[in-house]
Amino acid sequence: MAIAAPIPEIMHPDAPDSVVARLRDKHGRAITDLRVSITDRCNYKCVYCRTGESGAQYAELSIADYLRMIREFVGLGIEKVRLTGGEPLLRKDILTLIHELRAMRTLDGDPLDIALTTNGHLLAKLAQPLREAGLDRVTVSMDAVDPTTFARITRVPGSYGKVLAGVRAAKRAGLEPVKVNCVLLRGFNDDQIVEFAKFSRDEGVIVRFIEFMPLEEGRVWSPDVVVPLREIVTRLNEFMPVRTLEANTVSETARRYTFADGVGEIGIIAPVSQPFCGHCSRIRLTSDGKIRTCLFSQSDHDLYGVLARDGSAEDARDFIVRTVEHKEARHHIGEPGFLKPSRSMVHIGG
Numbered sequence: 001m002a003i004a005a006p007i008p009e010i011m012h013p014d015a016p017d018s019v020v021a022r023l024r025d026k027h028g029r030a031i032t033d034l035r036v037s038i039t040d041r042c043n044y045k046c047v048y049c050r051t052g053e054s055g056a057q058y059a060e061l062s063i064a065d066y067l068r069m070i071r072e073f074v075g076l077g078i079e080k081v082r083l084t085g086g087e088p089l090l091r092k093d094i095l096t097l098i099h100e101l102r103a104m105r106t107l108d109g110d111p112l113d114i115a116l117t118t119n120g121h122l123l124a125k126l127a128q129p130l131r132e133a134g135l136d137r138v139t140v141s142m143d144a145v146d147p148t149t150f151a152r153i154t155r156v157p158g159s160y161g162k163v164l165a166g167v168r169a170a171k172r173a174g175l176e177p178v179k180v181n182c183v184l185l186r187g188f189n190d191d192q193i194v195e196f197a198k199f200s201r202d203e204g205v206i207v208r209f210i211e212f213m214p215l216e217e218g219r220v221w222s223p224d225v226v227v228p229l230r231e232i233v234t235r236l237n238e239f240m241p242v243r244t245l246e247a248n249t250v251s252e253t254a255r256r257y258t259f260a261d262g263v264g265e266i267g268i269i270a271p272v273s274q275p276f277c278g279h280c281s282r283i284r285l286t287s288d289g290k291i292r293t294c295l296f297s298q299s300d301h302d303l304y305g306v307l308a309r310d311g312s313a314e315d316a317r318d319f320i321v322r323t324v325e326h327k328e329a330r331h332h333i334g335e336p337g338f339l340k341p342s343r344s345m346v347h348i349g350g
């Protein structure tokens with residue numbers, strides 16, 4: 001596992017007399033990327049994600065509470081904030097949140113990189129207001145580009161047209177690059193690989209295939225259901241030869257490809273067949289204000305509880321630093337004794 005030497009302290013440019021710690025775990029990984037779930041509710045019941053029998057299980061907090069916590073993370077070196085859920089566009093006050101995030105500055109004095117992960121159902125109307133509030137870019141989850149399969153997966157009739165309109169509105173609003181994430185399940189939607197390749201080329205979006213992880217509410221996952229990176233590349237090559245593109249950053253999760261003619265971009269995120277934990281720069285905050293140091297953590301850490309008990313900003317920062325230090329080295333998917341995490345994906349915030 002490639003791990004950089006620890007650099008625990010730097011000077012904050014705006015506060016030359018104080019020394020500010022940048023978040024780094026005990027394995028030497030710099031933590032710069034925060035994902036915040038702003039609601040546990042979702043308007044889709046994707047069959048590989050939710051059982052369809054239960055709704056939200058955890059509380060959601062006020063926008064002011066999320067801002068208070070995010071501010072402390074940013075003061076410790078977070079540079080990217082991704083809003084997620086549940087379904088984040090169900091929060092009416094998301095525009096206020098983004099507007100406030102836009103005004104924050106990283107430790108280097110730069111604006112935050114603000115991104116959103118959404119199922120896109122409500123995006124057509126919201127894309128332009130989100131852009132105006134200060135959102136940089138959007139990732140839309142789509143597990144098929146065929147309306148019938150799409151509705152079968154989401155369990156919401158007519159959902160495909162809404163999401164397609166959302167993707168197009170996001171492009172028009174300049175929420176670029178628009179990324180479309182597809183979780184592939186063997187025998188279920190793996191016939192969509194080539195269709196998604198065409199979609200990327202026709203719509204001018206980056207399509208990213210994600211290997212299915214054991215993070216579902218029910219019991220769907222097995223190694224056989226995972227469509228691994230190598231197989232996806234083979235299928236793409238059968239459609240049209242692909243060539244690799246350089247990674248944008250060392251902690252980028254996706255392997256990037258384009259086609260021989262340079263049109264279209266495909267990313268493959270392969271946490272199961274080719275894990276990238278050694279370069280993980282992420283930390284998560286759940287809708288009820290708990291820190292999760294890994295998608296596969298067995299417990300979470302109650303940051304909101306620190307503040308609710310009248311903790312100061314300093315208490316919150318100490319709590320964050322101590323929690324991040326103990327971030328897990330890696331996940332153990334597929335190994336004997338693997339335990340599913342204490343929350344499933346929809347209740348963590350993907």
Ligand code: SAM
Nearest residue numbers: 085086087117118119141212213215345346350
């Ligand atoms: N509702 C938003 C959305 O649909 O993008 C945000 C939350 S959703 C849980 C975030 C992402 O997690 C979606 O792209 C979904 O496909 C993905 N996801 C859910 N369960 C997964 C699993 N078991 N393995 C990999 N990705 C998963």
